[in-house]
Amino acid sequence: MTQIPQDLAEARKSIDNLDAALIHLLAERFKITQHVGEIKARLNMPPADPEREAEQVRRFRALAEKSQLDPEFAEKVLTFIVTEVVRHHQQIPRGDKDGAEATPTDA
Amino acid sequence: MTQIPQDLAEARKSIDNLDAALIHLLAERFKITQHVGEIKARLNMPPADPEREAEQVRRFRALAEKSQLDPEFAEKVLTFIVTEVVRHHQQIPRGDKDGAEATPTDA
Numbered sequence: 001m002t003q004i005p006q007d008l009a010e011a012r013k014s015i016d017n018l019d020a021a022l023i024h025l026l027a028e029r030f031k032i033t034q035h036v037g038e039i040k041a042r043l044n045m046p047p048a049d050p051e052r053e054a055e056q057v058r059r060f061r062a063l064a065e066k067s068q069l070d071p072e073f074a075e076k077v078l079t080f081i082v083t084e085v086v087r088h089h090q091q092i093p094r095g096d097k098d099g100a101e102a103t104p105t106d107a
Numbered sequence: 108m109t110q111i112p113q114d115l116a117e118a119r120k121s122i123d124n125l126d127a128a129l130i131h132l133l134a135e136r137f138k139i140t141q142h143v144g145e146i147k148a149r150l151n152m153p154p155a156d157p158e159r160e161a162e163q164v165r166r167f168r169a170l171a172e173k174s175q176l177d178p179e180f181a182e183k184v185l186t187f188i189v190t191e192v193v194r195h196h197q198q199i200p201r202g203d204k205d206g207a208e209a210t211p212t213d214a
Contacts, residue, residue, distance in 0.1 A: 005150065008146050008152075014139050015136060022132050022133075022136070023167065025173035026129075027171070029126070036118045043112065063130040080187055084180050088177070090116070098147075
C-alpha cells in the first residue's frame with residue numbers, strides 16, 4: 001500500500017462524504033419517481049412528457065452554470081438518471097390493458 | 108398544455124428540489140477531484156488507484172443497499188462520474204515531462 005499525502009487523504013474524505021450525500025439524494029429521488037410512475041399508470045397518462053423533460057434539461061444546465069459545473073456534464077448526468085428511471089418504471093402495470101407496452105415514467 | 112394532477116405536480120416539485128441539491132453536490136465534488144488531480148500531477152503519483160476505486164465501489168454499493176437504492180444503479184452512477192472526472196483531468200499538466208499522456212485522476 002502506497003503512502004498517501006495528507007492533503008490527498010483529506011480530499012478523499014471529502015469526496016466520500018459528498019458521495020454518501022449523493023447516494024441518499026438519489027435514493028430519495030427514485031422513491032419519488034417510482035410514486036410518479038404509479039400515478040401516471042393509474043391515470044393512464046402518457047408515459048413520457050417531452051415538455052417537462054426539456055424544462056428539466058434547461059433547469060439542470062442553468063443550475064450547473066451557476067455552480068460552475070460543466071453544463072454538458074450536468075445534462076449527461078440527468079439523461080443517465082432519466083434512462084434508469086424509465087428502465088425501472090417499465091415494470092409498473094398500467095391502468096389500461098392496451099397500454100401494456102407503454103412506459104409510465106417521469107424523469 | 109395538459110392539466111397536471113395535484114399529486115403529480117407536488118412530486119415534480121420534490122424532484123426539482125432534489126435535482127438542485129444533486130447539482131450542487133456534483134459541483135462541489137468536481138472542485139475537490141480537480142484539486143486531487145493537481146496534487147497527483149504535482150507529486151507524479153500514478154494517475155489511477157485501483158485499490159481506492161474498488162473501495163469506492165464497495166462503499167457506494169453498501170450505502171445504496173442501506174438506502175434501498177439499486178446497488179447496480181449506484182455502481183453505474185459512480186462509474187459514470189469517474190469517467191467524466193478522468194476526462195476532465197486529462198488536461199492537467201504533470202510534473203514530469205515524460206508523463207504527458209498519463210491521466211492524473213482520483214475518482
